[in-house]
Amino acid sequence: MLEIQGIKKSFGGVEAIKGSNFIIEKNKITALIGPNGAGKTTLFDIIAGFTRPDEGRVLYEGEDITDKEPHIIANLGISRTFQQVRLFKNLTIGDHLSMVENNGDMNLIKNIFRKKKVKRVKQETYEQVLEDFGIKQTLETHINDLSFGQRKLLQIAMALQKPHKLLMLDEPVAGVNKVIQTEIENLLLKLKEKNETILLIDHDIELVHRLADHVIALDAGIVICEGAPNEVLKNPKVLEAYLGE
């Protein structure tokens, strides 16, 4: 589904990615692991179009998307979350869920004459989303009134609600309490059962072990090892990268 070919990226004099190659297969959960500064988030940003690589290509369903704008890539079906939650602090939960759809909201003229009221059916759908994700708030609640965990859940809910073929989750359980961590994990397990294609970054090795079908380990901008979770997580190079042994 997604192919990374010879990606290199430097920031100033620092080489963040030093020529990475790997493939993300359809209907599988692939985990990208590595210590801090390994280049995981940079790779995420390159795939999603937020960062341009110095060299190399990103192929998505055979199409070169390396130089495409982030909104075009998102509309091609690559849906992502961020490590630092990126929501709109002055808007409500309902505004966020409505924005996820391609509902003609970019059409200025149409919007001037459109009736303001959200259809009851839509509202019920959005309320169902909140229930499914365990967000015990109303659609009118402002983002500023949500806890960090609830924001993280909403971000995942939005990424899932957006029509997508590939879901990219950047540290979905980082910084949340145990209860929400379990909720997110259960959700990811359900997605695994549904054969969703997911690219996941996480530091929680146990979680990666339980969820991933395939693991790619990065260190200092290069792929040091990849394969089944059992093999990769026991690989001496991976242990050395993580533990410095």
Place this chain on the structure above:
Amino acid sequence: MLSAYLIHIAIIIVIYAILAVSLNVAVGYTGLLNLGHIAFFGIGAYASAILTKNDVPYTLALCASGIMASLFGWLLAKITAKLKGDYLALATLGFGFVVYAVMLNWTKLTRGPLGIPGIQKPNIFGWQITGAGSYLIFASVIALFIVLIIYRIVHSRYGKLLEAVRDDAIGAQALGKNIYHLKVQSMMISAFFAGIAGSLYAHYISYIDPSTFFLSDIIIIFTIVIVGGLASLRGSIIAAIIIIALPELLRFIDIPSSMIGPMRQMIYAVILILILMFRPRGIFGRIDLD
């Protein structure tokens, strides 16, 4: 005599309310710190004055003033597409200087510092507006229409997207929204209505020169927006009344006329400082100044 004076103040309030509401679309709703808004006001005024001087009907000139300002809004947004925050503010300030310099130096078109005198009063499909009272009605109807359109825009899903761009542009892009498109459109909408305000001003005062559109005037418009509150149309309208009417009290105090101008500027500065200290969101603002 007093009623003529009050009508004059009311017309100026209406024009500044349009300027503030339109600036709020870019600054308050989209987060584009545009310090060149006064240039759109000037472009609209000159476009309308020059066209009507060349026998173009007023209604067409009024529309053209908005379109012309909007085209410059498009240009400014395209040039500054990758800029944000302080850098965008500086670039738009520079745009304001360039437009001012053009008004001052393109003498064949604008008559430079001499300005354009004798701009005729509007004639709307045979209805000749002559008195200040009828001009107030005319300007108020236009202002009402503008506020209604902007209200519809900012309270629609499209308006929510503008707010999303303001709050987190990267987050909006990740949802598949073309933020460059939204920023350009927002600037064009903002400029369009500032251009219309320019036309209303030119045909009311009947004389324009570049000094009216110098950058110092952006302080008044920004003060109105900040006092009223970012992303609040109601706030911009009420603040326009307060900010324009309050310094008029100076006329009734026994001070030399040469002092009135500087004191007016001082009042704006004091109001701005007080609001920023005690009510940073403004009277009706919903969002914080970042």
